[in-house]
Amino acid sequence: MNGIRVAKHAGFCPGVSRAVELMEQAIAEQSKPIYCLGELIHNRTFNDSLRERGVRFITPEEIPSLPKDALLFIRAHGATREVYRMIGESGLSCVDATCPYVQKIHRIAASATDAKFIIIGDKDHPEVQGIVSAAPGETAVYSGLAELEQTFAGCAPMDEPIVLAVQTTFHTEEWKKCQKFIKSVYTHSKISDTICSITENRQKEVRELAKDSDLTVVVGSRNSSNTVKLFRIAQEVGRNALQVETAADLAPHKDLLRRAKSILITAGASAPGSIIQEVINTMADIREEVSFAELLEASFKTLHTGDKVTGIVSAVSASELKVDLGTKHTGILVYDEITDESGIDLTEKYHVGDSIEVVCIKFSDSDGTVQLSSKRLDVSKHWEAIKAAHESGEILTGVVKEVIRKEDTFSGVVVTKGTSRVFIPASQSGIAKGESLEPLKGQKVSFKVIDINEDRKRAVGSIKAVQRAEKKQAEEEFYNNIEIGQKYVGTVRAIMNYGAFVNIGPVDGMVHISELSWGRLRPPAEVLTIGQKLNVFIKGYDPETKRISLGYKTPESDPWTIFTNNYSIGDVVDVKIVSLMPFGAFAEIIPELDGLIHNSQIAAKAVNNPASVLNVGDKVTVKIVGVDLEAKRINLSIKALLEPEEAPVEEAPAEEAAE
Numbered sequence: 241m242n243g244i245r246v247a248k249h250a251g252f253c254p255g256v257s258r259a260v261e262l263m264e265q266a267i268a269e270q271s272k273p274i275y276c277l278g279e280l281i282h283n284r285t286f287n288d289s290l291r292e293r294g295v296r297f298i299t300p301e302e303i304p305s306l307p308k309d310a311l312l313f314i315r316a317h318g319a320t321r322e323v324y325r326m327i328g329e330s331g332l333s334c335v336d337a338t339c340p341y342v343q344k345i346h347r348i349a350a351s352a353t354d355a356k357f358i359i360i361g362d363k364d365h366p367e368v369q370g371i372v373s374a375a376p377g378e379t380a381v382y383s384g385l386a387e388l389e390q391t392f393a394g395c396a397p398m399d400e401p402i403v404l405a406v407q408t409t410f411h412t413e414e415w416k417k418c419q420k421f422i423k424s425v426y427t428h429s430k431i432s433d434t435i436c437s438i439t440e441n442r443q444k445e446v447r448e449l450a451k452d453s454d455l456t457v458v459v460g461s462r463n464s465s466n467t468v469k470l471f472r473i474a475q476e477v478g479r480n481a482l483q484v485e486t487a488a489d490l491a492p493h494k495d496l497l498r499r500a501k502s503i504l505i506t507a508g509a510s511a512p513g514s515i516i517q518e519v520i521n522t523m524a525d526i527r528e529e530v531s532f533a534e535l536l537e538a539s540f541k542t543l544h545t546g547d548k549v550t551g552i553v554s555a556v557s558a559s560e561l562k563v564d565l566g567t568k569h570t571g572i573l574v575y576d577e578i579t580d581e582s583g584i585d586l587t588e589k590y591h592v593g594d595s596i597e598v599v600c601i602k603f604s605d606s607d608g609t610v611q612l613s614s615k616r617l618d619v620s621k622h623w624e625a626i627k628a629a630h631e632s633g634e635i636l637t638g639v640v641k642e643v644i645r646k647e648d649t650f651s652g653v654v655v656t657k658g659t660s661r662v663f664i665p666a667s668q669s670g671i672a673k674g675e676s677l678e679p680l681k682g683q684k685v686s687f688k689v690i691d692i693n694e695d696r697k698r699a700v701g702s703i704k705a706v707q708r709a710e711k712k713q714a715e716e717e718f719y720n721n722i723e724i725g726q727k728y729v730g731t732v733r734a735i736m737n738y739g740a741f742v743n744i745g746p747v748d749g750m751v752h753i754s755e756l757s758w759g760r761l762r763p764p765a766e767v768l769t770i771g772q773k774l775n776v777f778i779k780g781y782d783p784e785t786k787r788i789s790l791g792y793k794t795p796e797s798d799p800w801t802i803f804t805n806n807y808s809i810g811d812v813v814d815v816k817i818v819s820l821m822p823f824g825a826f827a828e829i830i831p832e833l834d835g836l837i838h839n840s841q842i843a844a845k846a847v848n849n850p851a852s853v854l855n856v857g858d859k860v861t862v863k864i865v866g867v868d869l870e871a872k873r874i875n876l877s878i879k880a881l882l883e884p885e886e887a888p889v890e891e892a893p894a895e896e897a898a899e
Contacts, residue, residue, distance in 0.1 A: 249442040269734075275298050346370065348434065358381075361406060395425060400426060546600065549598060553596055638655040687701040777791045861878070
């Protein structure tokens, strides 16, 4: 194998990827302040980016002091039973991003009700601490074979039942040795192989490929358990091994990178794809520097190479221009050194006698010509514009020319601004993670330059930053003009137990459960659906927290207002039986407003049991025979429709009337 090869299983594992996706979704919604128990993943660069976007990393001791509207994340490592208890008592909203593999070990530990639970792993690792806390009885943690041998030296086999598991990222070969030893000590052992299959495949791949590589580069945090194990395997079986957290760590190892004919790149489970790609690009550039310099030196034939000159077009064809430079050399300006665009007709755009600014790129004394370029002058000008935009934060526009993908994963897009190419990572594209970037191709987009590499003339941009800035500006305008009582047609975005978040343009507001009905409180999910349009108004606003309370109930929607505007005593109406009581039946007149049909008013003669005559859900015709607005009671009668109008109507006892 020659060149650079990237391991198939490098980068985020499904558990970490799930945690990151959940966090990105929460940040995008930004409905609550976000807190995370410990750093979300073992990657300093990624965690720093979360801090910049408002995520706060906390310890379990800080849980009771969090604001009530906080959203708390449990990272992929999981948490202890004590932490779950604290969260439950605090009443906080929680997103449990625990890796499914880790959740499986929690269940195994919890099942050890009549046995000692033993786990092989790092006792100080959050994953192991959470797993041990799930076990109901005696537990023990051993770091590996050496500690097992030291602990049980000279020990006779024991009949004590045990349940054995292992940390998900543990060294596969070491785990096999531990299993064999445990079986020799405990004759009644139930062993669960809980190493994550992704971790196992990753380690197996490095073990197979590193031995055939001159250099193995492991990308990931030095605090990451699985990254450290990959690095140790590479050291064991490979010729050379190097661990880096970011592309910047490659600089001191340029000589090693240039000497190595074959390089394997792998990465721990917490290494973002963008960092892996940056390492690949930087490594490729380092390896090309020597040969590029040699080629460049070989092409310089005179001291005039690189000179900027203005010449006169002396001949025009479809493929090139000839340029008079006022010297013995004839300038040749080929199509590809004029433009990258196809379809341009040089014979229409240029004419003999036109002046043109060019740069000399290669002389040939043997045939008296010099190769020229006008495009490279534009490249320099456009690059300077890119640099200026990076410094000023100016928003640029460009056209998406390429969509970059690796196998089935989209890496990003390339936007052209003049002759400059700006790479926009998938995470900065404004497209949701996992969705295709193909719809962007050919589109004119606005972006900000967020990073540049002056030496390599490379720039990284962000469409998302522009969208975020536009959203922020729209939010500021909204908050600057907000007034109590303002009305909006909102869209239900999320339904919670205590109410619903409703989008009203650039921001969301909360409609509390008490605003959703006039009568008894009903679960919001029974009243609303996601995407439903809702007429709301600003009920309250906290300028410090930017929290908006929305009203939904209005006097006009009060069932009693509707009733008094549309009904009177003596009206005959169709109603629906909604409940049966020993003293009568309650019937719905309009939504959220019921009236009472007393036992004496259900039939021509009084009935003792309303259920013998009526069923819940029955639709019947009644007469409104009494209304008490102060007590909020309505009396209805079926009997009044069966007897002459002058027949006296018996009033329902006050204590049995509808509220």
